[in-house]
Amino acid sequence: MDMRYGPLATLIVLVLLSCPIILSDVSMVDGDEPVEPVEPTAITICGFVGDVSTEGNIPLNGVVVQLLDSNRKIIDTCITGEKSLEDGEFRFTYKNGEGKYLSFSIEGYTARTWPITMNMVDDNLLSFSIEGLTPDEEGCYELTSSMTEGSFVAMRMTTAHIMGYVKDKNGNPLNGAQVTLKSSDDRITTGTTDSNGYFEISCYYGTYTIQVSCNGFEKSDSVTVSTTDPAPTIVMTEKVHTMLWGLDTAHTMELIGILVVALSFIVISLIYRRSQSEDSEIVFINDLDDDDEEKEEKKKVRHP
Secondary structure (H helix, E strand, O other): OOHHHHHHHHHHHHHHHHHHHHHHHHHHHHOOOOOOOOOOOEEEEEEEEEEOOOOOOEEOOOOEEEEEOOOOOEEEEEEOOOOOOOOOEEEEEEEOOOOOEEEEEOOOEEEEEOOOOEEEEEOOEEEEOOOOOOOOOOOEEEOOOOHHHOOOEEEEEOEEEEEEEEEEOOOOEOOOOEEEEEEOOOOEEEEEOOOOOEEEEEEEOOEEEEEEEOOOEOOOOOEEEEOOOOOOEEEEOEOOOEEEOOEEHHHHHHHHHHHHHHHHHHHHHHHHHHHHOHHHOOOOOOOOOHHHHHHHHHHHHHOO
């Protein structure tokens, strides 16, 4: 073979050898073997939250639902039933691989049951997975079924206790103090302290403001406390009653007593000085005439 055609022949051989590889690749693409789908860059999940505290299952609106990543960092937040959501519905769209947990919070409620796509890891905090789920026509992975099918995040109203102590500034317990709890939605619950200054009031889980009133004491400042907080001690300030010239009751009565004693001393002194003066001799005045005196004497004689 002519040496001039050597490089050309080599190139032709290499091209022919590579053809089966190219054809093989094409056959894999066009053949019967399935092609792995490309994972989407964004994921949309949705579900429902229901109230099982009352008769029947009803959608629960106003639940704050938060989407968290694997480090429990909040990615997004929505509130069930708000904006374009259905009653009790929550919905999130996030980057694939970010979402890991969902938290559910509304005052007075705790999560009791949840669908098989979720697992409880902490109070009202659930992990979730879309593995095995097929997105709907809109590309949304439904973590729960609709409310009518009964597979949803079920929350129930629960009760707790707020307890504490009421004392004066010297540390003495105050008996009979009126304790008022006020929730964020203006629900009022009241209680009374016992002989140890202790109170315990049943309420729903959540955060409240406490205000205390007691006879003889100023009303306390509002104190914010949660049902998970330790028992607080509320110190009351004794009332200061002003009656005269800005003085309190005790000092006013003391001043009045001093004035009464001083006034009595002055009056007695004036009477004494009057009795010692020359014009103060006692004069007896007889306004009976002589005839009347004689008649009286005769009566005395007749009637011994």
